[in-house]
Structures are given as C-alpha cells and as structure tokens.
Amino acid sequence: MSTATTTKPTGTVAAPATAPAPPGEGRIGLRANLRHIGALVRRNTLQIKQDPESMFDVLFMPIIFTLLFVFVFGGAISGKGNQAEYVNYVVPGLMAMMGMNIAMAVGTGVNDDFKKGVMDRFRSMPIARSSVLLAKIVVEVGRMLVAITILLCVGFILGLSIKTSVLDLLAAIGLSAVFGASLMWIFILLGLTMKTAQAVQGMAMLVLMPLQFGSSIFAPPATMPGWLQSFTDYNPLSNLADAARALINGTPVGSSVWMTLAWSLAITAVTMPLAVRKFRQKT
Numbered sequence: 001m002s003t004a005t006t007t008k009p010t011g012t013v014a015a016p017a018t019a020p021a022p023p024g025e026g027r028i029g030l031r032a033n034l035r036h037i038g039a040l041v042r043r044n045t046l047q048i049k050q051d052p053e054s055m056f057d058v059l060f061m062p063i064i065f066t067l068l069f070v071f072v073f074g075g076a077i078s079g080k081g082n083q084a085e086y087v088n089y090v091v092p093g094l095m096a097m098m099g100m101n102i103a104m105a106v107g108t109g110v111n112d113d114f115k116k117g118v119m120d121r122f123r124s125m126p127i128a129r130s131s132v133l134l135a136k137i138v139v140e141v142g143r144m145l146v147a148i149t150i151l152l153c154v155g156f157i158l159g160l161s162i163k164t165s166v167l168d169l170l171a172a173i174g175l176s177a178v179f180g181a182s183l184m185w186i187f188i189l190l191g192l193t194m195k196t197a198q199a200v201q202g203m204a205m206l207v208l209m210p211l212q213f214g215s216s217i218f219a220p221p222a223t224m225p226g227w228l229q230s231f232t233d234y235n236p237l238s239n240l241a242d243a244a245r246a247l248i249n250g251t252p253v254g255s256s257v258w259m260t261l262a263w264s265l266a267i268t269a270v271t272m273p274l275a276v277r278k279f280r281q282k283t
Contacts, residue, residue, distance in 0.1 A: 033128050033130075033131055036127040036128060036131040036135075037131045037134050037135045037138065038135075040122075040131060040132060040135030040136075041135045041138050041139055043135075044135060044136060044139040045139060045142075048139070048143075055143070055146075057101070057102070057105065058102070058143050058144075058146050058147045058150075059146075059147075059150065061098070061101060061147060062094070062098060062147050062148070062150040062151035062154060063150065063154050065094055065097065065151075066090075066091065066094060066151060066154045066155060066158065067154070067158075069090050069094070069218060070083050070086055070087055070090060070158055071083060073086065073090070073218055073219070074086035074087070074090070077089075077219055077220075077223075083158070083159075084158070084159035087155055087158045087159050087160050088159075088160055088161060088163075088245075088248070088249055089220075089245065090217070090218060091151065091152070091155035091160050091248075092172060092241060092244035092245040092247075092248050092249075093215075093216065093217030093218065093241035093244070093245065094151055094217065095148055095151065095172065095173070095176040095240075095241075095244050096176060096179070096215075096217060096237050096240040096241045096244065097212055097217055097237075098144060098147045098148055098151060098176070098180070099144055099176055099177070099179055099180025099183060099240075100180070100183055100208055100211070100212065100237070101208070102140055102143055102144045102147060102180065102184075103140070103180055103183040103184045103186070103187045104187055104200075104201070104204040104205075104208060105140075106136060106137075106140050106184045106187050106188055106191070107186075107187030107188060107189075107190045107191035107194075107200045107201075107204060108191060108197040108200050108201055108204075109136070109191070110133075110136065110188050110191035110192060111191040111192070111194060111196065111197045111200050112197050114191075114192075114282065115197075119132070119279070119282075123279075123280075129276055129279055129280050130276045132279070133188060133275060133276060133279060136184075136188070137181055137184050137185075137188075140181075140184055141177055141180065141181050141184075144176075144177060144180050145173070145177060148173055148176060148177075152169075162248055163248065163249050163250040164247060164248060164249070164250045168247040168248065168250075169247070169248060171247050172243070172244040172247040172248055175240065175243055175244060175247075175257065175260055175261075176240065176244060178260075178261070178264050179236070179240050179260055179263065179264045181264075181268075182263070182264040182265075182267040182268045182271075183267065185267065185268055185271035185272045185275050186207075186267065186271050187200070187204060188271075188275045189271050189274055189275040189278060190203055190204065192275060192278040192279055192282055193278065211235060211236075211237050212237065214228060214231050214232055214235060215232055215235045215237040215238040215241060216232060216235075216237075216238040216241050216242055217237060217238075217241045221233070221238070236259075236260065236263040239256045239259040239260045239263065240256075240260045242254075242256040243256035243257045243259075243260050
C-alpha cells in the first residue's frame with residue numbers, strides 16, 4: 001500500500017499595485033507641452049472674442065494716457081506750446097507703463113479664474129502646470145503689443161518722430177514686451193496668493209504708483225530731489241523708459257538696454273518657479 005505525499009502549494013505574493021500618477025504630474029515632453037500651450041492660447045483668445053469688453057483697457061488706455069500726460073504735463077515740462085517735444089519724451093516711457101498696467105490685470109484675472117473653478121478644471125487635466133500660466137502670459141503679451149501699437153499711432157498723430165530706424169523701434173517694442181512679460185509673473189503670484197481680486201488690485205496699486213511716478217517715464221530725473229533721483233536710478237522702469245527713448249530718439253543707449261534685460265531675467269527666474277509651485281499647491 002503506497003502512501004501519497006501531498007505538498008502544499010507555495011503561495012505567491014502579489015506585487016503591490018502602483019497607484020496611478022495624478023493627472024498632469026507625469027513628465028511631459030517639450031512637443032506635448034508646446035501643443036498644450038497652443039491649445040490654451042487658442043482657448044484664451046476665443047474667450048476674448050466672446051467678451052470684447054475685456055479689450056477696452058487695451059484699446060482706450062493708451063489714448064487716454066497719451067492725451068492726458070501730453071497736454072497736462074507737456075506744457076509744464078517743455079514750455080507752453082511745445083507739447084510736440086514732450087511727445088518724443090513721454091511716449092517711449094508710456095510703453096513701459098502699458099506693460100505694468102496690463103500685468104496688473106493678469107493677476108486679477110488669475111484670481112478670478114480660481115474663484116470660478118476654471119483653474120481647478122485645468123489642474124485635473126493631464127497637462128503641465130506651467131502650460132496654463134505660460135498660455136496666459138502669451139495672450140497678455142499679445143494684448144500688450146496691441147496697446148503699444150495704439151500708443152504709437154496716437155503718438156504719431158501728436159507729432160512723434162522716429163529719429164533712428166524701424167529696427168530700433170521694433171527693438172524698443174520687443175524690450176517693452178520682454179520686461180512686461182516678466183512683470184506678469186509677479187502679478188500672477190499675487191493673484192495666486194491673495195484671497196480676492198480686490199486685494200490683488202489694491203496691492204498692485206501700492207507697487208505701481210511709486211514705480212511709475214518715481215521713474216523717468218513722465219519727467220527728467222534732474223528735476224527731482226536728490227533722494228528721489230537715487231530711487232529713480234535703480235528703478236527698472238527708468239531703465240526701460242530710457243532704453244526705449246534712446247532707441248527711438250537716437251540718443252546714447254548706455255547700459256539701459258542690458259539693465260532692462262537683466263531685470264527681466266532676474267524677475268522671471270525668481271517669480272516664475274514660485275508662481276508655478278503656488279499654482280500646484282493652491283486649493
């Protein structure tokens with residue numbers, strides 16, 4: 001009589017299941033990222049088309065500001081009846097001012113999008129977090145270029161003359177766009193940090209007013225007190241205004257162009273990663 005030996009089957013330990021990565025957190029290639037940015041730019045552009053009132057600031061702000069400052073400050077600075085001379089001084093400075101004012105609108109827009117739940121929908125999609133913010137920057141830079149174009153048209157009507165070349169004019173416009181784009185990251189960060197759009201706007205005005213009026217945008221720094229001249233010398237808006245003015249009027253550029261580019265790079269390098277990180281963490 002034989003006895004059968006039975007062996008207990010050896011149990012196999014199942015490997016733990018890997019939880020799926022949350023949408024948008026995986027590594028996304030450059031081509032896919034550019035495609036996402038393009039789709040979001042198209043979405044933001046269509047949104048402007050559906051709400052044309054959102055372009056009122058871009059269309060009317062350059063006209064109002066140019067007429068206001070030329071005919072209010074022009075006679076006091078250049079002498080009564082010599083407003084035409086002031087046009088060539090203030091219009092390049094206003095190019096810098098356009099960038100700051102449109103950048104402020106970016107911050108309030110981002111804050112409002114979170115309130116409406118738009119940003120939560122984007123964060124649920126398998127796209128890079130930075131692509132949402134970069135698409136907003138691209139569209140707002142386009143709005144800024146429209147504002148600068150209108151500003152120059154009004155300037156030409158009032159007597160603005162380009163004493164260099166078209167390439168120098170394009171360089172001044174490009175420099176303004178680069179610096180304006182860097183400022184947008186500051187205001188996006190504010191929009192992601194502040195609780196309400198009103199708070200973003202209030203904080204933005206506290207930043208804008210000293211920088212704009214404590215610069216060489218509206219008046220030569222030589223007419224200012226010594227302590228204010230020191231502030232003006234280190235004000236990045238003064239560097240941009242002086243660079244645009246030199247490129248348009250043919251005066252010596254000096255270090256203003258490189259200082260403007262350095263400011264733009266430094267601001268972007270600091271605030272862009274902080275804004276993207278805040279966008280990921282915001283609830």
